[in-house]
Amino acid sequence: MGQTMAEKLLSGHNLAHSPVKAGDFVEVRIDGAMCHYQFMDIHRLAVEAGFKEGFPRVWDKERVYLLVDHHQPALAQSYADENVLIRREAKRLDIKYFHDAEPGIAHQMMPDYGYVRAGELVVGNDSHTIAYGALNAGSTGITRADMMYVLLFGELWFQVPASVKIVLEGRQPNYPIAKDIIMSLAGKYGDDFAQNMSIEFTGSLVPQLSMDSRMCLATQGVEVAAKFAMFPFDEKTREYLQARTDKPYEPVASDPDAEYEKEIVLNVDQMPFVVAKPHQFGNVVPVDEVRGTRIDQALIGSCSNGRFEDIEIAARMLRGRKVAKGVRFIVSPSSQQVYLQCLRAGLIEQLVAAGVQVVTPGCGVCQPKVGYLADGEVCITATTRNFKGRKGSLNAEIYLGGPLTVTAAAVAGEIVNPREVFNEL
Amino acid sequence: MNFDLNRLIRGRVWKFGDSVDTDSINPYYLYSTMEEMKQHTLESFRPEFPKEVRPGDILVAGRNFGCGSHRPGVVLREVGIAAIVVESASRLFLRNNIALPLPIFIAPGITGIINDGETLEIDYSPGLVRNPATGASVALRKFPPMIERIFECGGLPELARQRYLAEIAGGAQDPRHESGP
Numbered sequence: 001m002g003q004t005m006a007e008k009l010l011s012g013h014n015l016a017h018s019p020v021k022a023g024d025f026v027e028v029r030i031d032g033a034m035c036h037y038q039f040m041d042i043h044r045l046a047v048e049a050g051f052k053e054g055f056p057r058v059w060d061k062e063r064v065y066l067l068v069d070h071h072q073p074a075l076a077q078s079y080a081d082e083n084v085l086i087r088r089e090a091k092r093l094d095i096k097y098f099h100d101a102e103p104g105i106a107h108q109m110m111p112d113y114g115y116v117r118a119g120e121l122v123v124g125n126d127s128h129t130i131a132y133g134a135l136n137a138g139s140t141g142i143t144r145a146d147m148m149y150v151l152l153f154g155e156l157w158f159q160v161p162a163s164v165k166i167v168l169e170g171r172q173p174n175y176p177i178a179k180d181i182i183m184s185l186a187g188k189y190g191d192d193f194a195q196n197m198s199i200e201f202t203g204s205l206v207p208q209l210s211m212d213s214r215m216c217l218a219t220q221g222v223e224v225a226a227k228f229a230m231f232p233f234d235e236k237t238r239e240y241l242q243a244r245t246d247k248p249y250e251p252v253a254s255d256p257d258a259e260y261e262k263e264i265v266l267n268v269d270q271m272p273f274v275v276a277k278p279h280q281f282g283n284v285v286p287v288d289e290v291r292g293t294r295i296d297q298a299l300i301g302s303c304s305n306g307r308f309e310d311i312e313i314a315a316r317m318l319r320g321r322k323v324a325k326g327v328r329f330i331v332s333p334s335s336q337q338v339y340l341q342c343l344r345a346g347l348i349e350q351l352v353a354a355g356v357q358v359v360t361p362g363c364g365v366c367q368p369k370v371g372y373l374a375d376g377e378v379c380i381t382a383t384t385r386n387f388k389g390r391k392g393s394l395n396a397e398i399y400l401g402g403p404l405t406v407t408a409a410a411v412a413g414e415i416v417n418p419r420e421v422f423n424e425l
Numbered sequence: 426m427n428f429d430l431n432r433l434i435r436g437r438v439w440k441f442g443d444s445v446d447t448d449s450i451n452p453y454y455l456y457s458t459m460e461e462m463k464q465h466t467l468e469s470f471r472p473e474f475p476k477e478v479r480p481g482d483i484l485v486a487g488r489n490f491g492c493g494s495h496r497p498g499v500v501l502r503e504v505g506i507a508a509i510v511v512e513s514a515s516r517l518f519l520r521n522n523i524a525l526p527l528p529i530f531i532a533p534g535i536t537g538i539i540n541d542g543e544t545l546e547i548d549y550s551p552g553l554v555r556n557p558a559t560g561a562s563v564a565l566r567k568f569p570p571m572i573e574r575i576f577e578c579g580g581l582p583e584l585a586r587q588r589y590l591a592e593i594a595g596g597a598q599d600p601r602h603e604s605g606p
Contacts, residue, residue, distance in 0.1 A: 025569045049582035056589070078457070127495045127517055141495045141517050145524030145581040152585055157571055191444055192489035196516045225489060227516055279469075280444050368454045387448045387493060388469040389455065 002255025004163040005230050006198035009138040009252045013121045015155060022162040022261070032063050032116060033150050034124030036106045037070040037079070039086050042125065045148045058093055059154035065097045065106075065115050066090055070363040072103035104335035104361040107131040107219060107303040112337045114244030118233045118251040123150060128303045128384065130221045133199075134214035135241065136233040136251050141222065161198040161227045162261035163254075168205035170268035175425070176309045178209070178216035179382060179402035183274050185266060186224050187284025194226035197261060200254060201231050205268055211240050212307040219304045220384065223281040273418055275380070276400040279388040287405055290415050295378045297391075298329045298410035300403050301359075302366035302383035306334030308341050310382060310403040314356070315347035317407045317422050323355035324413030330357045332365045356410075368392040380415060382406045427579040428526045430549045430568075434508045435557075436483040440541040441470055443487035447496040447518065462500045480505025483545050487511070487536055491518020502527045508547055510535050510554055510565070523572055524581035530554065534563040574601060 003011065003019070011019040013028040020026045035042065043054050058064045066086070074080035083100065090098045097115065107128050110116050118136035123129060125147040132139035142156065150156050168181065185193070199221050201214075209217075214231050221229025231237070233251030241249070272286040300310055311331060323329045331351055333339040339361055342348050351358055364370030366383035373379055373396035381391075382405075386398040399415065408418040419425055448454065449469040456462050467474045482505065490511040491498065498521060501509070508528040512535060522529035530547060532554045538561040539545050546555040547565070555562040568576070578584040578600060587600035 025571050027571075045582045049586040051586065051589075125495060127493065143495055143497060143517060143521040143524050145497075146520060148582050149585045152589055191492065192513065192515075195489065195513055222517075223492075225492065225515060280446075282444070385446075385448075385493060387446045389452060390448060392455070394469050 001259065002257035004198065004258040004260065005200055005252050005254045006138060006161050006163055006228055007258070008254065009119065009121060010158060010160050020160045022160050022259075024160045025157060026160055027155055027157050028121060030063070030123055030150050030154050030156055031120035032065065032122035033147065034106055034110055034122065034126070034129060035064070035066045035147060036124070036126055037068050038125065038144070039066060039089065040082055042144045042147050042151070043089055045144055049148070054089060055093060055151055058095070058151050061094065061096045063154065064095060064151065065110060066095045066099070067106045067109050068100040069104055069106040069109065071369060072101070072360070072362060075364065075369055102336055105303045105306065105363055108306065108334035108338060111135060111215070112244070112335050114241065117241060117245055117247060117249035118237055119249050123147070123156065127222045128219050130226065130229050131215055131219040131303055133218035133221065133228055133230040134211060136231055136237055138228050138230065138252070140227050159196070161196055163198045163200055163258070164194050165200050165202060165260045165263040167203040167263065167265040168201060168268060169203045169265065170205050172205060172208040175313050175404050176213055176216070177268055177271070177402065178213035179220075179305060179400075180271060180274050181266065181268060182217055182220040182223065183276050183281070183284045183400065184271055185264065186276070186282040187274060189264065191223060191280060191282030192225040194221065194224045197226055198228040198230065199226045201229070203265070206231065207234060210309055211236055212309040215307060216304050223384065273402065273405050275405060275415065276386055278397045278399065279386055281385065281400065287401070287415065287417050290399065291417060293378060293399070293415040295327060295380050295409050295414060297371060297373060297377065297379040298327060298406050299365050299371060299379065299381035299383055300406055301330070301332030301334065302363065303334060304384045305382035305403055306332055306338065306361070308338055311342050311347055311351070312345065313403050314407045315350040317404065318350060318354035318356070318411070321354060321411050323410050327410055327413055328357065328371065329355065329410040330359055330365055330371050332359045332370070333361045335361050366390075373398070380406050380409045428528065428576045430528070430573060430576050434483065434528065434547040435544060436481045436507050437479070438483050438485050438539050438541060438543050438545050439471070439474060439478065440536070440539065441467070441484065441486040441490070444489045444492050445470060445486055446493035447491055448493055450491065450498055451496045451500055453496065459500065459503060463504050466500045466504060475504065478504050478506070481507050483507055483547070484509045485511070485535055485539055485545065488513040489515055491515040491521075495521070497521040497525060498527055499525065510545065510547065512536055523575055526576045526580050530565040532563050532565040538563055
């Protein structure tokens with residue numbers, strides 16, 4: 001019997017050196033561990049467990065990445081104070097890959113810096129760590145206690161996931177549709193259709209998808225409850241990695257006779273623009289169903305949609321147009337490297353000229369940190385989640401949309417079908 | 426603290442629906458201290474929960490419990506929740522509860538045998554969850570020995586500490602493979 005990507009990857013990392021199949025429990029070797037701005041919470045777990053001085057070691061300095069991300073520069077006194085402690089610990093443990101003075105989101109910075117390679121097993125204490133599946137890595141979020149174990153031993157337990165094959169067919173239009181794809185799937189099959197499973201993306205659309213789109217789809221894999229969300233390794237992956245790392249790697253591919261729990265086919269040529277209504281990711285309808293919903297705020301950013309193509313489509317559509325009066329349209333690139341890429345392409349000037357607020361890279365736009373909502377306010381956002389209270393008030397409404405749908409709403413002052421506003425599409 | 430999975434758990438039920446998210450369990454965005462979070466946990470689904478929850482209560486929910494971020498359910502332990510029984514759980518929330526440990530059980534069909542406010546019994550040893558008033562029961566999914574060992578050790582950080590000490594002592598028994606009491 002052939003193996004899925006997940007079975008092959010976890011078999012290759014199995015400490016017992018034997019092949020494993022879906023459902024097995026296994027202890028595996030970890031290739032990369034990503035810790036972010038909450039590192040001190042992991043440190044405190046170690047202290048509580050009896051390591052009075054904190055971690056006595058990290059298992060391998062070449063495999064630990066510590067990025068003080070999310071909220072730079074410090075958004076509150078508590079962050080500033082915590083960051084001092086993180087710097088002290090990073091120095092004491094002699095952390096080699098340490099970024100503490102750079103705004104951004106770890107899930108963009110990890111690929112930016114070439115810290116993730118195809119075929120690796122990478123964990124991070126953040127749910128959106130699943131993002132690196134775009135690069136053909138088996139990556140996933142783990143808990144703080146899991147991370148404490150990983151930092152000491154470089155090992156962790158897993159249940160080998162069953163796999164779901166998502167076959168994407170059709171043609172890539174001249175604007176990004178990754179967000180509409182994942183929301184359409186969540187709407188049709190439920191926000192947990194991949195519960196504890198490994199997603200493998202395949203189909204005629206996949207080679208056409210940019211790395212930005214793949215990262216959006218992989219990141220949002222966790223919004224359909226997946227453990228891994230992996231893309232096949234191809235020429236685009238090879239080029240992306242070649243520009244960022246010179247370390248060797250071995251891509252992972254599924255066998256032709258691998259067994260899948262289920263197979264889902266989506267043809268994007270017939271896919272309408274969709275939004276997720278408040279307050280769950282799976283609450284998805286075609287955008288026309290909520291047409292005319294007045295908005296107060298529009299957002300583009302986060303680890304799902306703060307990449308170049310998300311910002312490029314907003315800037316392109318805003319050429320010769322303005323953000324509607326009274327609407328706050330906020331854009332946050334996902335890292336400094338993405339920010340620079342946008343600046344060099346002239347996008348930032350176009351956005352600002354049209355009335356957009358461009359804010360520092362980070363996670364703030366996807367949390368109630370940058371751009372709170374008040375009671376009764378409505379926001380449409382190309383970010384990761386729309387849980388009640390995600391942007392402050394429990395009495396605010398958050399709709400999720402793709403960057404094009406968000407930009408259309410920002411121009412119209414209400415939710416509309418992008419084709420109504422952008423006749424050039 | 427070691428946790429004995431085989432101890433019978435009996436308590437009053439708080440029943441929730443599907444896809445309860447960890448932001449609502451830990452509204453840390455709005456409240457920074459544990460004391461504040463205890464006063465607001467799960468209020469976005471049931472405003473009366475933080476005011477009326479009592480130590481020993483059991484939380485029952487539908488599918489995909491604890492979806493969203495990797496934040497743990499420590500606050501639920503702090504307000505006294507004795508166990509969580511769900512149709513299905515987000516994998517990260519499940520990992521968090523195993524690591525804490527705070528007993529969590531996957532019991533497909535659970536929402537069909539119990540109503541809000543009723544008493545529920547969890548009997549891990551035979552793998553059953555019962556409504557003593559009606560006699561109805563459903564099976565819970567037992568954990569593999571690897572996970573039971575984490576509960577016995579009192580959580581993953583404790584197991585990590587024991588393994589590390591065994592390692593530096595050289596040759597002492599690895600806690601992962603020690604048989605339970």
